[in-house]
Every structure is written in structure tokens, then in C-alpha cells.
Amino acid sequence: MLKTPRIGLREGFDADREIVQRFAEQGYQLEPEALEILRRIPGSRPDLMLRIIGGLDKSVAVIPASHLSSILSLAESRRSLSSSHSGAGPSPLANRGLPRDSSPAAGAELKCDITGRSTCEGGYEDFVRYFRDRYSRIREILSRRLNSRPIESLGKSTSGREVSLIGMIMDVKTTARGNRVIELEDPTGMVTAVIQKDAEIFEQSSLVVPDEVLGITGVSDGNGRIFVKSLLWPDMPNQTEPLEKGGGCALLLSDLHVGSKYFMEAAWRRFASWLNGEVEDPSGLAALVKYIVIAGDMVDGIGIYPGQEGDLAIKDIYEQYEAAAGCLNSIRKGISLIISPGNHDIVRQAEPQPALPEAIQKYFHGDVLFAGNPAWVTLGGVSVLIYHGRSIDDFVLRVPGLSYAAPEKAMVEMLKRRHLSPIYGSRVSIAPEREDHYVISRPPAILHCGHVHTVGIARYKGVAVINSGTWQSQTDFQKKMNIQPQPAIVPIVDLGTMKVRKLIFA
């Protein structure tokens, strides 16, 4: 069965069908009353979808209305918390599309994030607008290298001719005969692209993921099908040198998980005394640090996964942040701190996430820039794209050859696709904002993620690609799952040379 088109022609489309179909794709039906409830919530349908399904027992086939009511009241309380504290609603700047004011943190500036600019109401039109924005921005990048035509022009007259098009992937699957079939759409229509199992590009086509935008060249059969000869990803410009250079050093951190029983407090103290010059530092690096960037999951949070209670040393979310602030407030002056949230933090779960609320910000002293997730910042002129990295879960699931042991490879896939989280509606819950904040519209000097608790460093076409690990030792759950975190390792970037090293405090 085809997925529902999102950017193509859809006159008379029924929003109910969209709801029913999206649940059906996940293997669930809805009670009529449940559909009724979903229809009535304008602002939360997309980010609720995964929450609703995530909270269900696997044996449930039909979702009862009662289940929705309990999920909704939880979401409502979270929402009122984040809107009263962080102002995720529209700001006067939203209409002008301007970034927020730049930071109080010396040398660090916020260029773009979602804070105060959320436009999403979760209606069907939001989906269309979101996907159209994604399509048109990535199409623009691709069209510099590919002379494409609209899908609607692939009529009889193109039979037997070579054609190129730029489409968004609706579906990709392997047939019983072992061929690969990709359904693509553009704003003018849909087409089926076929890659035979003995074709040279068959292996490459296994990298295609749903909802990404790519270019295809192949032979048209004049009847809505193309036999593919080549695939073109938008990719980064060919460049080997670092894109920008600045001064001083930046430490990249993430996933402190303060409040967890497993937070490595002793290792953190070793790190802080090194940074504060209280121990001998033969490398001389500690004195050069000007920035610390934290890419999410500063605290362990509460109610993030079933049974988390037993893993918590601090059970109150505000006390967790107070303890985290204590860790960071002990760091010497002269360092700017940039803090972006993750899925364990106290902001809405649907991404893009706004900056931490003011009620939390007030715990932190010194030069601190609170940014959203994802966020573009500059450190003394060097651009850093910060993203917590939840989509790495999707990449590892879908793209052959990727694993949690080498998160930098998944991050390189983001750069190739010019998108931080292309797969829609899987592990990452993305609110369909007017603008797709995940499109990598220009190359950053540094791409910084976390989330997976392993350290990964690579350089890809001039971009320093860094996953910053964690400060949480192996949890019981990770032990059972045979997941090996790499805690208390800090990547340090020399912003003058863009060289990256690892500092070990474990």
C-alpha cells in the first residue's frame, strides 16, 4: 500500500483519513470515540502520535478513547509547564522570521532555533507546509547539480527516454523478486522508481530512507515508472579545509544525566579541577578553553522510561537541575556555556525543542546561552550546529552499516542528506513547524550531537563531526542490552586549527 502523499496533489483530502491511516501504518485501529478526541485537538496531534502508541501494550489492536484521555492530560500538563516557563508560543519576532536576540554569553551567539517561534498547531495543513518547506529547500541544493523535471511531465512522450527528477521518498521496499521499488513525490505528482536487483546501484539504493529528498535519473516507461540509473544525494560541497576558524578551544559535552544513580560525580570533579587549573596540566589546554557546549540530557529527568524511578538518585526534576547547575557553576570564569536540551530535559518532547524554561535557567550563573534543539550557534565566529541526536536511533535502524559504536557515521549520513532527521514518524517525534528546522541549509564548521552515549569523531568535507558521549556509567538496562557507553570522555576542539582531541576523565 502506498503511503499518503504529503506534498503532492491532494484536493479534497480528508483529515480523518490521515489520522486513521497514520495509526494503521503502525498496526493500530482507533475506536470511533478516540478518533473524535483526536480530531478535536488542534495543537498536539503530531507529537502525540508516538506518545499514544509508545504507551500501549503490544496486544492492543484497537486504541480505546480512555487511553487517549490519560495521555492527553499528561501532555497538557507538560505543555502548560513549558509554555508558562519558556514561551514556546509565537513571539513578536516570529512573524518576521528573525532569530532571537544574541546571547549574554561572551563570544557565543545564537543564530537560529525554535524558541519563541513555534507555529505548529498540528493540523493537516501544517504537515503539508512542513514537508513542502523540506522539499523546496533541499530541492534547491540538488538543482545546482541536477537538471530535473516535474513528475507530472513524465507522460507517454517520455517513454524510453532518460529523465531526471527530484522527489521526496514516500516509500521504499524490496519486492518478493528482490528488486527495490521506491515511491517518490514532488508537488506535481507521484512516480515509481525501480532498481533491479542486478543493477550496479542496487547496493547504494539500500541507503535510501523514507521522507528524504533526493535526485533520480533513469529511463521513463511513459507510464509512471522509471528504471533508475543513478541516485543523487544533496551532500555537502566538496571541501577539505575547515570552513571557518576562530580562537580558543571548545569542549563538547552532552548527556550528563545528573540525578541518575549512574551520574559519574567523581569523574566530573576531576574534570572541573582540571578546567579550573587546580591540577597540573602538561597539555596546557585547560587555560585555552573559552566555550563549553552541552548538546542535551543535562539531567536524567523523570518519567522518561518505565521503571526510571529505580535508577534515580534525585527524584525531583527541579532538584536535578539544581544539582546540574551546581556542577557547572563550579567552573572557572571566562568560559561561555551553551546549553541545548535533549529528550530527558524538561521541555516538550516533540522536536524541535525550545530552550530550557526560565524557571530552570535561573539556577545557572555566569555566561550562559540557552539554545533550543536543534540550534545554530557561533563561537567566536565558528558555526556550530547542535542537535541532541535522537534521529541516530532511526539511522541505525534503517541504514545498513551504521551502529551505536560509531555515531559519527550516522552524523555523516545527516550531512549527506542535508537533514538532521529525515525519517518522519519513527523514533523522533517532529512537530510540523512552518519551517523545517532540520534542513542543513549551509555547511556548519562543527556538527555536534550526543544522545547515544558513545564518542565519535570524524571530518567530513571540511565539517568536524563530533558525538560527545556521556557522564553516565553503564546502567542496568544497558548492561542487559549489551550497550557499552563511553563516559567521562570530552572532545576538545581547537577553534584556531579545528583539530579535535579526546580528554579522558574516567
Ligand SMILES: [Fe+2]
Ligand atoms: Fe538522549
